Amino acid sequence: MRFQPAPTRYQSMAYRRCGHSGLLLPAISLGLWQNFGHVDSLENSRQMVQRAFDLGITHFDLANNYGPPPGSAEENFGHILYHDLPGYRDELVISTKAGYGMWNGPYGDGGSRKYLIASLNQSLKRMHLDYVDIFYHHRPDPNTPLEETMSALDQIVREGKALYVGLSNYKPAETKKAIDILNELGTPCLIHQPRYSMLDRWAEEGLLDVLEEEGVGCIPFSPLAQGLLTDKYLHGVPAHSRAARNGSLPEHKLTPETLALIGQLNELARQRGQTLAQMAIAWLLRDERVTSVLIGASRPEQISDSVQALAHVAFTNDELAVINGLLMVA
Numbered sequence: 001m002r003f004q005p006a007p008t009r010y011q012s013m014a015y016r017r018c019g020h021s022g023l024l025l026p027a028i029s030l031g032l033w034q035n036f037g038h039v040d041s042l043e044n045s046r047q048m049v050q051r052a053f054d055l056g057i058t059h060f061d062l063a064n065n066y067g068p069p070p071g072s073a074e075e076n077f078g079h080i081l082y083h084d085l086p087g088y089r090d091e092l093v094i095s096t097k098a099g100y101g102m103w104n105g106p107y108g109d110g111g112s113r114k115y116l117i118a119s120l121n122q123s124l125k126r127m128h129l130d131y132v133d134i135f136y137h138h139r140p141d142p143n144t145p146l147e148e149t150m151s152a153l154d155q156i157v158r159e160g161k162a163l164y165v166g167l168s169n170y171k172p173a174e175t176k177k178a179i180d181i182l183n184e185l186g187t188p189c190l191i192h193q194p195r196y197s198m199l200d201r202w203a204e205e206g207l208l209d210v211l212e213e214e215g216v217g218c219i220p221f222s223p224l225a226q227g228l229l230t231d232k233y234l235h236g237v238p239a240h241s242r243a244a245r246n247g248s249l250p251e252h253k254l255t256p257e258t259l260a261l262i263g264q265l266n267e268l269a270r271q272r273g274q275t276l277a278q279m280a281i282a283w284l285l286r287d288e289r290v291t292s293v294l295i296g297a298s299r300p301e302q303i304s305d306s307v308q309a310l311a312h313v314a315f316t317n318d319e320l321a322v323i324n325g326l327l328m329v330a
Contacts, residue, residue, distance in 0.1 A: 190217060
């Protein structure tokens with residue numbers, strides 16, 4: 001039986017304008033960095049995409065190297081789009097990226113025009129799409145002139161292969177220069193995707209100010225610090241967790257001091273009537289400069305849990321003071 005999206009999907013989701021553009025993004029978006037590769041269950045991936053769309057999540061974020069193996073998240077997402085969401089393309093915002101190593105030889109990495117355009121062509125083929133809504137340069141490339149990288153993004157938009165372009169992992173000064181170049185070319189930067197959470201606040205050191213001044217949206221990734229900002233590690237390391245697998249969250253990060261901090265944050269979340277994960281998402285969304293928070297998931301229930309964060313995104317001054325005090329000590 002073909003999937004039928006919930007008719008109420010737009011009633012509970014909040015949508016925020018992305019910078020000075022006309023584009024609205026859901027306050028919570030779904031990233032396919034983890035758990036959507038060929039090594040994962042396709043049926044579980046399908047159920048997560050379906051659950052997300054049922055909850056009003058219209059934005060799905062990928063990159064050329066997501067998997068494993070690289071490219072397989074895009075292939076699986078393309079399969080899900082074709083079989084589960086035919087006819088709904090115009091209700092979706094689909095983004096992908098290029099910037100990390102993707103294929104052998106000198107042209108499969110970095111920020112050259114050669115790499116970016118070839119990579120997007122491959123991504124479109126894997127996802128069975130004519131265009132993506134947002135195409136990002138995934139990281140700065142010090143070996144390629146910024147003018148070349150930005151002009152490649154401009155070319156991609158002019159050729160109709162992407163509607164908007166964005167940056168990821170760019171520091172404030174790099175971001176400002178890239179935005180200026182894109183403005184001169186006539187293809188404004190829509191959005192920036194930094195790593196940002198309660199435990200990783202480098203974006204507050206100038207980046208958010210640049211984005212606000214330039215009218216560019218912000219969509220943080222790793223809002224839960226790879227699972228640290230959940231109740232998962234309050235009582236040890238679960239057997240199938242990222243820390244146990246020594247993957248994107250090395251076990252050595254689970255110091256006694258970090259675990260104590262997580263416990264204190266968890267208690268504040270409980271007092272607010274939220275899970276720690278929900279509070280961590282709400283903490284990011286309290287800032288109007290944040291357009292959307294990019295969550296990951298390993299099962300549909302986690303997506304439902306994350307969306308419940310939207311029920312309580314306001315913080316009292318006392319709560320913020322407690323949080324800042326705890327994080328400064330850490």
